[in-house]
Amino acid sequence: MSQDATNLGADEALIKPLHRVSLKLTLLVGILVLLVVNMFIVFARQVGLGLGVTGMNHPVTWGFYIVNFVFFIGISHAGTLISAILRLSQAEWRRPITRMAEVITVIVLAIGGVHPIIDLGRPDRVLNVFTSGRLQSPLLWDVTAISAYFMASTVYLFLPLIPDIAILRDRGGKLRPLYEFLSWGYVGTDRQKRVLENGMTVMMIIVIPIAVSVHTVISYIFAMTVQPGWHSTIFGPYFVVGAIFSGIAALLIVMICFRTAFHLEDYLKPIHFSYLGKLLLIMSLLWFYFTFSEYLTAIYGNEPHEMHIVMYKFTGAYAPFFWGMVVTNFVIPVALLSSPKTRTIPSIMIASISVVIGMWLERLNIVVPSLANPRLPTDTGFYIPTFTEWSLFAGAVALFALGFIVFSKLFPLISVWEMREGESHGVKEVTDRVKSYLPGGGTQAKAQTADSGKASEK
Amino acid sequence: MPKWGMVIDLDKCTGCGACVAACKTENNVGVVSPRLSSENRSMFWMEMIKMVEGEEYPDMRVRYIPRPCFHCDRPPCTRVCPVRATYLAEEGLVAQIYNRCIGCRYCMAACPYTVKVFNWYEPQWSDERKQCVNPDVSLRPKGVVEKCTFCYHRLQIAREDARAENRPLKEADYRVACQDACPAAAISFGDLEDKSTKVYELSRSTRAMRIMEDIGTEPKVFYLSEGE
Structure with a gap:
């Protein structure tokens, strides 16, 4: 080694931007x-x-x-x-x-x-969390x-x-x-x-x-908690989906920035962005599905406390943030990423920035409206962040x-x-693997696929 | 073991706010400036809340409801505290440990009655108020959560007195500050499980109700109202 x-050959380009x-x-x-x-x-x-x-x-x-x-x-x-x-x-x-x-x-x-x-x-x-922590607390x-x-x-x-x-x-x-x-x-x-x-x-x-x-x-x-707007069984998966959604968007932004800054065009190719862009599109649809389920159950159930918060988000003080979230998380990415024609790197960048903003708005829409509208209607509040x-x-x-x-x-x-491994073994490995999927595929290929992770020795 | 509870007769309550003022002085609850008050940083352990029913006069009704901490038997706030700075103590009181509280405000977010208050700044005491700080109640630093304790210090004193006089604690020994201040005698306080007490009788009256019983918190503050 x-x-x-x-002598890294062409891969020198990866080391070049360092230092x-x-x-x-x-x-x-x-x-x-x-x-x-x-x-x-x-x-x-x-x-x-x-x-x-x-x-x-x-x-x-x-x-x-x-x-x-x-x-x-x-x-x-x-x-x-x-x-x-x-x-x-x-x-x-x-x-x-x-x-x-x-x-x-x-x-x-x-x-x-x-x-x-x-x-x-x-x-x-903060260290009280260790000296007198209660494992019963979600925190x-x-x-x-x-x-x-x-x-x-x-x-x-x-x-x-x-x-x-x-x-x-x-x-x-x-x-x-x-x-x-x-x-x-x-x-x-x-x-x-x-x-x-x-x-x-x-x-x-x-x-x-x-x-x-x-x-x-x-x-x-x-x-x-039992607070309206929060006490929901789908919150776990809803948050995970949102997290992966915003994560992919952030990854795409970083990739596009460093592709330009470090001249990595030969490594981060349109195909990578196309694949990740499709993934972002899928996550956008999934996010919409979860959001739709979350709000439809609240609206259809029509429980007054829940409804109060839903209306606060739909038509009240948080309406700009709520509808902004729908536009940035769903409308923009779906419009830009659905067609291969518009799924270009610049539009993926726009979609990703939009999703990152949208997911931030989503977190805002979850945390603040529920707190601002507690069950006792006399205690409603507002929140305006300061310079701090x-x-x-x-x-x-x-x-x-x-x-x-x-x-x-x-x-x-x-x-x-890993790039060099891909260049030296990747192609053969994939060819062998695909052959093994097909009828009459060699057993040798199968064995190799099973632990292709260890296939570094020739 | 006693189980302390409160009954507030809304048919007697005039909404005068004497309980609110008495509570503030008794428990050294911080007084904030008008500016902070407009920012929703007022501090009340006992608060007079105003409920408006209906939209327009004359088809509307305004109710005033004094609201202390409800000392729930199944408190949502104690369940979420990461450091056991709030807990359901013996005798049913929901207690706060100011010296342990890390100020995460999770209990405030979890309380469906929004009774807990936070020290957003170091409490300021004017020279006049410094003279009349209640020595029986500890002052809270900034950054911790506090709330009504059912004047727990009064229970401690009453119990010591009773022990010194070698007699059991009587109903009249442990009275809370808001109860003492109420000119309409709308507030009763005592052991909810002792059949001889007034609160036992009142809490089981047909006029008695509790706020948001449906969420299963089992508050120990009862309101009496004819209901019409």
Whole structure:
């Protein structure tokens, strides 16, 4: 391996953008850093003065922080889940996509996971969750599920990264000690390859149920209460579908941005966007189906408290956000992605941005209207976020972008060794596999397909 | 073991708000500025809520309902607390532990009666009010949730007194502040399971009802109303 390492041939393009810092990038990073610094200052002020500096009040006791918590954790489902499903189903077109998906997960999860803490009135007491935690509380389920997911997805990002780090280490350079440390002595012996691939297989199987559990228990925060608009049995799957939906959209945005910035046109081809675009379309329809079921049962049942909230969203103060959500999550993506003619990269970009906005609106539509219209009609409220919440929101998004940029400058955004594996074995493997599906297909091919993950030895 | 509960006679209540004021002083509940009040940051443990039935005069009716914490027997709020900072204590009181509360406000979101209040800022005390802070009730810091305790400190004092005098606790020993302040004697308080008490009798009267009984929270505050 170490002999090939310095000679990547055409795949040199994947390593090229690393360690290079252009003027434009410095400028962008500068702006992002400013936003992040602003976030920390504003947060310090919030801790000092109290949560009164936000727009939250009685009875709307949760606002942007919880909305963003659900939203960011939703985005995190892009990654690991999609990458694990694609790897498990041996979809060959996954190769240039999985790494980016996994990075999104880890960074967004770290940011989203902190949101409940910035929402606390007493963040200094957050460790009470460990000293006097009650497992009966859905919040504890969240703590458990999110830390498990963060752990699993970090490992799942790191394992397939090891061979690439080894390549970077062998190429030398200033950062060699870092790569040396992170590569864990990987030199690509057969045993190492086997162990690595076994590890990846175990992780991709573990990570799928964890990912599903994470967003399910986040929905349980709401669904376990008896509040109208929240107390719904379909919330678990509804949240998971929404999460994957927004996740794919975020993945597409990141892919399109870095395709242009890093000149990866030869790797991220229209076909990849076409496949993911179709997936986004399917998720959009699925999302609509869930939304339709959720609201139809409420409307048809006509229970006054439920109905009050439905009308608040349909025609009341939240009507712009509700109908905005329907347009951005359903009308725009379906209109743009249904026909192969319009399913081009620019329109996929528009659809993805629209979906990310729409899914954020959906979280807003779930959290705030129910709180603003409690069962006792005398206690209705309103919620207008202040500069504090907007600053923390902007800071969180900037932190994500910053994290992604730093990663992209340290490690290849497209898995080099997996691309090369695809180039050297992929075609033959797929041909053999397809032959084995057909009548009279060779048994040899079948055997090879069964563990094509281990097919790295010739 | 007693099970403390309250009965509020809406036919007697004049909506004067004396209970609200008495509760605020008794329990050191923060007073907020008019600006904060307009932002819905007012703090009440006992609140006078106004229910308007009907749309237009004369086909409308306004009801005033004093609302303390209902101290549910099956409280939705205690169930969701991540750190057991709110719990159903012995004798049926729903208690808050201010020193443990992390301020996640999940209990506030889960309470169907929206009775819990949050300290959005550090409570401000004017010099006059500093003079008359009740020493029996702890002051809350910013960032924690609080609510009506059924004047639990009064129970502690009453029980100590009774023990000192070597006699059982009598109904008249444990009275809550809103009850004391009510000029119309609309509020009764006592042990819901003791047949000799007034609340036992009233809570079983045909006029008695509880708010949102259908959601299964079993509140221990009863309202009396003729119903017409």
